[in-house]
Amino acid sequence: MKRKGTDRDQEAKALIQKVYERYNGVYGYRQIQLFLLQDHGVWMNHKKVLRIMQDLRIRSRIRRKHRCNYATSEGDRVAKNILKRDFKADAPNQKWVTDITQYRVGEKWLYLSAIKDLFNNEIIAYQMSARNDNELALRTVQQAWTQQKDVTGLIVHSDQGCK
Incomplete structure (x- = not known):
């Protein structure tokens, strides 16, 4: 007979939540799986970690790559594009x-x-x-x-x- 109202993964959820909060929500399920083993000695399948994180509605924070803002403000020197993507030359030193x-x-x-x-x-x-x-x-x-x-x-x- 199936037990209703009990959560088999309650301990795992608490542990995953603890690891997630310890690392400020930066890491996803792969790293959380590694930290569970490294910090707590608990091995858990990565699919289970992913499923529990989805149940808890927790995700890694995506770190955006640095984007360059090219010479947008006044006073910045911007040279004219004389080459205009014409990467062929008829003679040396042109x-x-x-x-x-x-x-x-x-x-x-x-x-x-x-x-x-x-x-x-x-x-x-x-x-x-x-x-x-x-x-x-x-x-x-x-x-x-x-x-x-x-x-x-x-x-x-x-x-x-x-x-």
């Missing part, structure tokens, strides 16, 4: 594009600044640094400028990046 990329190496970040000639998609200059600053970009441009000959009518294009 159009250069540049960007800075970050790489995690062990516990540190390294920043790579590179300049590419759109004529043959060749990297003509690059610099690496532990700091992402204007000096890194300027050193890269200086290296490209000293290595290349016959640079007239050059367009150098860079994305505006985040502030």
Whole structure:
């Protein structure tokens, strides 16, 4: 005979609620399952954790990724887009594009600044640094400028990046 009015998962619900509140509601059912085992030594199937969280109407808080607001206020410098997505060049040293990329190496970040000639998609200059600053970009441009000959009518294009 089935028992009515009793909740088999009452202890599990209380434990899940406790873990959820301990971590300020940040984590979802997968992490809650791990914390149940890690903090309380209780192994529970992830589907059961999900079902109980749905019954309790608790969910993880979604952390939004940082979005860049590009030069929107007055006084910000915005260069005109002369390139207009025309990434082809008829001769060398007509159009250069540049960007800075970050790489995690062990516990540190390294920043790579590179300049590419759109004529043959060749990297003509690059610099690496532990700091992402204007000096890194300027050193890269200086290296490209000293290595290349016959640079007239050059367009150098860079994305505006985040502030």
